[in-house]
Amino acid sequence: MTTLYQALMLILDVVWFVMIAHILLSWLLGFGVLNPRQPIVAQLWQGLSRLLEPIYGPIRAILPNTGGLDLAPLVVFIIVIILQRALQNNAGFFLG
Template sequence: MFALVNIIAMIAQAVVMLVIIQFVIGLLFSFNVVSPSNGFLMQVYRSINALLDPVLKPIRRLLPETGAIDFSPLVLIIVLNAIVYILSDVAMRTV
């Protein structure tokens, strides 16, 4: 059971890192630190978006419209951490 929880925790950490990388690249594009015409960085950004959009779209539909600020990545991070904590607690209680 512990091995399964650890694997899920590692996957959750990887997803959180992808969300953070997506956020940072988006900020770099928004503040013109890096030009969106930078082919490599744009491809990385599109790839991460392709991975995360299926997970973030349902969250975006549930959240109220907040204008320019997208809170769905924050909600995703909180939900993933909650799942890992709950599974860890269940694994500890089964011992």
């Protein structure tokens, strides 16, 4: 069961880091620090977006339309943190 606990925590950590990278890249693109027409920047943005869209899509379908403000990353970020804390608080179940 320790392996299951570690695997779940690793998956949540990877999702957390990918989301942080996506959020930071969106800010850098939004403020004009990075040029989205550069091939490396475009590939990185498209890759991160493709990774996270299956997670963000169902959340966006539930959330109300807020215009230009996308709240899906915030909601998913909160869910990931809650899942991490729930796993940590119940680690005794996994670690025996």
